[in-house]
Amino acid sequence: MPLLQIEGLCTSFFTDEGEIPAVDHIDFHINNGEILGVVGESGCGKSVTSLSIMGLVPSPPGKIKSGSILFQGEELVDASEQQMRSIRGDEIAMIFQEPMTSLNPLFKIGNQLIEAIRTHRNWKHKKCKLRAIEMLKLVGLPRAESLMNAYPHELSGGMRQRVMIAMAMLCDPKLLIADEPTTALDVTIQKQILQLMKKLNKTMETSIMLITHDLGVVAEVCDRVVVMYAGKIVEQTDCVTLFQNPKHPYTKGLLASVPNIRSKTDRLYSIPGNVPKPGSIQQGCRFAPRCELAMDQCFTETPPIYETEEKPHEVRCFLYDKEGEPRHETTVT
Amino acid sequence: MTTPAASPQPHSLEMQSEIVTSPWKDAWRSFTKNKVAIVGLCIVIFFILMAIFAPWLMPYDYNKTSLTERLQAPSSQHWLGTDDFGRDILSRIIYGARISLWVGFICVSGSIVVGCTLGVLAGYYGKWVDIIISRLFDILLAFPSILLAIAIVAILGPDLTNALIAIAVINVPNFGRLIRSKVLSVKEEEYITSAKSIGMSDARILFRHILPNSMTPVIVQGTLAVATAIIEVAALSFLGLGAQSPDVDWGKMLADSKQYLVQAPWTMIFPGLAIMLTVLGFNLMGDGLRDALDPNMKN
Structure with missing residues (x-):
């Protein structure tokens, strides 16, 4: 049994402009002693996911709408405040982005x-x-x-x-949630902090959920990676596979936009367009408007999760519809 | 990552001084640099000491009448002169400091305790708690304060304790609103989320983390409010709604001597000066505290 099992989690914010789904039907798990990276751009729901686990979603306006969060077999979504308080800091601990405050x-x-x-x-x-x-x-x-x-x-x-x-x-704690722990630090200190977390992971057998937007951090410490986009998980696999064989066009775009020290290019690749405002895309794949490979289907239907290859590698994209084989040769330069 | 964990960073530590400086000590240091504030503090301490040691400092009994010495001008015998009953004005001012200061402190402490409790609850819990408490404050603030105080005393009866309660009540919304707004900003701070993520209870977060971090404006406002409270109590006493004979406070001294203003101006000037000086002292001190505690004023 995994340490933490999240199934179909939906967390929404109810504002004057209506419901804004910050986290929309996400499924993932964290095994004992594992470091899981959660990657995505700002506003994709990474932090809301971690707050949902901790039961600290600011309410109102936020609310966990549905889904289950099983921690050591215990359901956290409908746990009482008293129960959550005894779990917070004892079983699940959290560190934040801004050490200064x-x-x-x-x-x-x-x-x-x-x-x-x-x-x-x-x-x-x-x-x-x-x-x-x-x-x-x-x-x-x-x-x-x-x-x-x-x-x-x-x-x-x-x-x-x-x-x-x-x-x-x-x-x-059994689980340490680190919400962008190195973002506010300079690079040498980042490295030290990451090494420290890796050491604690080994010596104290604490599982770590590392939230970051920095793929370099992921490559450095994570065992498995979850890629999120606009409140949905778009790709989930182990760290090596993600870097060697990314599947989702978004992941490919992310990797292509990391500067490479070996190849000199004048311009850094960037994914066209902006992250959609949460709740603005009602149907179809949320990445479709920015996707270079989008098909008609992508704008009307929400792609399901496809499992590809032998290794657990999940991807939410129609390109992998046929028995896990990509429909097109995909290249992103 | 085979390298042993994170080497310590000696540099950043060595740059720190060995002296442990707490935020309060820092504030005290910048307070002492402010000369005007120190003058204010000295005035306040002077009057506090005067009030405490009043029985030993008074040259005469403050209630001893002597009809042969009525309305005497300041002399070597009676430094500040005598009033219409021949009572020594210096003695009465020294003893009156007890009531005036005491009332100021008690009123403000009461207002702070009640105002802060309500304000913190309103700010932290929000929703209907906030609506009820904030509207209550609005209602209290809708009346002119001295009018409200007179009304409260009129209901409870003219008496020093009732005057005190009245002044305390009219000051509650000032503190309540002040701390509510501060709590609203402090509760969004990351260390509050961090305290929650450790599993701390609401009460602990409120009293250990939110309240201490919201207190600075209250301390400043409190000092200034003591000054206002002294004036307000003097006003109530002047109107005959505060201290009653044989008690004496500065407001009552003013009221007692108002018909001798032309004949014996010292009977009014000196109690008036005492009020003015005390209020000035508290105001200067309050301004200094504000500068010392305001993070935006730090240089």
């Missing part, structure tokens, strides 16, 4: 860490403190003892992100 500016790092432990464990103050120091050391922060007395504004962005990771890992 993710810590309360008024309290010392140590107090915030100890408070996080005390939310879930009935430990004595001393034990909490030792655990906090242990975690700070584990995430590679020097002079952990004196850091306990520091205020957030005294730390750099990279250090704060480490503190956030330490805080998330305090209670040995």
Whole structure:
């Protein structure tokens, strides 16, 4: 049984302009000890997916409409607030994009860490403190003892992100959701943070759901990848396959738009058009208006998920209609 | 990724100073740099000390009448002169500081506690809680404040405690609205989401994270409100709705001596000066606090 199994999840926002489906019928799972990458452009529903898992979708206007989120066989969609609270931070932890604002500016790092432990464990103050120091050391922060007395504004962005990771890992969560953890950091620190997460994944056997828009990050750490576009999953496979043999035109476009250091080109490839406003495309494939290979069918019907090849490789595109064989030779330059 | 995890980053740490600076200490430092604010603080401390040590500082008993010494001008015996009953004005001002300051602090504390509780609830929970509480504030704000205070005292009866309650009530919506707007912005901060994702309860998030981060405007407003409360209580006392004999406060001293304005101006000038100085002190201090606590003013 996978650690986390999501089936048919729909999360919508109900605004004055009507219902906006941010996440629309997505299915994926995370296995024990696995790092799953969730890739997509801004506004494609990555973050809403993670908030849905945590039960933190801002409500109103957001609401999980249907679907199921099974965590260790337990249904999270209709769990009570009380149940969710005991799972959050204990079984599933989360780190955020902006390390500069993710810590309360008024309290010392140590107090915030100890408070996080005390939310879930009935430990004595001393034990909490030792655990906090242990975690700070584990995430590679020097002079952990004196850091306990520091205020957030005294730390750099990279250090704060480490503190956030330490805080998330305090209670040995089974699943760590990292929502663009490296986006706000510079490249050298990005690499360190990714390596740290990979290490924690190995040593503490924590599964990680890594949300990112950076394919380089995916290539670096992920085992499997889910590609999202406009609230739907368009492709899902293991990391190596995705980079060697991408199937969906959107994934191909994404990969083609990553600058390559070996080939000199004047212009970087970009997918024509913009991400559609959520809810603006009512029928057909949501990528069709930007797709160079779109067929008439693509504008009228929503493509189902096709499984191709022996390896689990799912793709939501009519091009793979015939027994998993592409209808056209597809090339994207 | 065979490299051992993330090497520590010594540089960023070494650049930090060894002194732990808390946000409050930073604010205190920038407050002390502001000379005008320090003057305000000194005035306030002067009056507070005067109120605390009043029984030992008074040269005479504040209620001791002496008809032979009526309406005497300031002299070496009575530094600030005497009133129409021959009572020493300096002694009365010193003792009156007790009631005036005490009332100011109590009123404002009461307003802050009630206003902040309501404001935080309105801001955090929103929806109908917000609608009810905000409309309540609107209703209170619809009346001119001193008129509302007079009405409340008229209902409860003229008495210092009732005046105090009245002033506290009319100040509640100011604090409530202030903290509500601050909570609305603080609750969207990422560290609140982060606290939620740790599994913290609503109450804990409210009191540990949202409230402390929303308090700065309340502290500033509170200091300024003490000044206003002192004036308002003096006004009620002047109208005979506040302190009753034999209690004395500055507003009552003004009321008692209003018919001797031409004959013995010192009976009014000195209590008036006391009120003015205290209010000035609180206002200067409040302005200094605002500059020190406002992140936009930092340089």
